[in-house]
Amino acid sequence: MNQLIRCKNCDEIFMKTPFDHCPVYMFDPERSLENSRSIETDDYQDFLTHHQGHQLEDLKIIEDSFVSEKAYSEPVKASFFKATNGKEKFVIKKFREKIDESLRYQLIPGDYSLKCTDIEIQAEEISKQLKKELNPPLSQNKIDAFLKLYRAIAEDVDIKDLERIPEESQYPLEIYYKLDDIRLMYLLRNCRNIFKGQEYSAMEEFIHRHKDDGVLLLKATYKIRLTEIAKPRKKAIPASFASKKDKIAARK
Numbered sequence: 001m002n003q004l005i006r007c008k009n010c011d012e013i014f015m016k017t018p019f020d021h022c023p024v025y026m027f028d029p030e031r032s033l034e035n036s037r038s039i040e041t042d043d044y045q046d047f048l049t050h051h052q053g054h055q056l057e058d059l060k061i062i063e064d065s066f067v068s069e070k071a072y073s074e075p076v077k078a079s080f081f082k083a084t085n086g087k088e089k090f091v092i093k094k095f096r097e098k099i100d101e102s103l104r105y106q107l108i109p110g111d112y113s114l115k116c117t118d119i120e121i122q123a124e125e126i127s128k129q130l131k132k133e134l135n136p137p138l139s140q141n142k143i144d145a146f147l148k149l150y151r152a153i154a155e156d157v158d159i160k161d162l163e164r165i166p167e168e169s170q171y172p173l174e175i176y177y178k179l180d181d182i183r184l185m186y187l188l189r190n191c192r193n194i195f196k197g198q199e200y201s202a203m204e205e206f207i208h209r210h211k212d213d214g215v216l217l218l219k220a221t222y223k224i225r226l227t228e229i230a231k232p233r234k235k236a237i238p239a240s241f242a243s244k245k246d247k248i249a250a251r252k
């Protein structure tokens with residue numbers, strides 16, 4: 001189990017992990033787990049020594065709060081998650097600036113929310129599949145008419161009404177959604193204005209075949225909106241800490 005520890009005096013964070021996340025272990029398979037564990041333990045000892053006599057507390061990570069602007073697999077990035085001590089909530093920035101650096105954690109006073117900035121259809125993928133699967137082939141005009149119709153539906157959608165398909169995306173802020181039954185019916189009904197007879201039947205089959213498999217999923221793009229606040233401190237600030245903070249503030 002990971003243990004997230006906060007020093008209440010310094011507002012510093014340490015993540016204690018049973019498995020080492022440090023690059024020495026990740027990029028050097030020759031090194032035994034034993035060795036990398038001892039590195040981790042040393043880091044933890046350093047943290048304890050540095051914060052000797054300070055008040056430490058455990059924080060609990062709030063599930064599903066993880067967000068990042070880069071791919072899950074990208075090692076050099078900043079991501080954010082939320083944690084709580086049971087009374088207060090905290091935003092924690094987890095980041096690494098270079099590939100050979102250990103992950104660092106920083107407590108940010110404030111909060112963040114996700115804002116959906118765009119909902120798109122996968123036009124390229126739809127065209128490609130239509131051309132591949134429909135025989136006799138559709139005219140380009142009809143493909144365009146279908147894309148126009150589907151785009152109009154996507155533009156009108158409230159993302160909160162749709163079912164999320166989590167495993168489709170490599171990017172935490174690109175989320176795929178499945179069209180609900182009501183909008184699916186609407187799409188089919190409007191297809192009748194574009195396609196007739198055999199062509200309509202082929203389109204109906206196409207829509208049913210691809211509504212869940214990625215081609216017809218809607219892609220929503222989110223942005224992280226970080227709201228940093230200057231946190232008023234309830235307790236008296238130790239003199240050394242206050243002066244250090246003031247100096248930092250004065251430099252900005």
Ligand SMILES: [Zn+2]
Binds near residue numbers: 008009011012052054
């Ligand atoms: Zn401390």
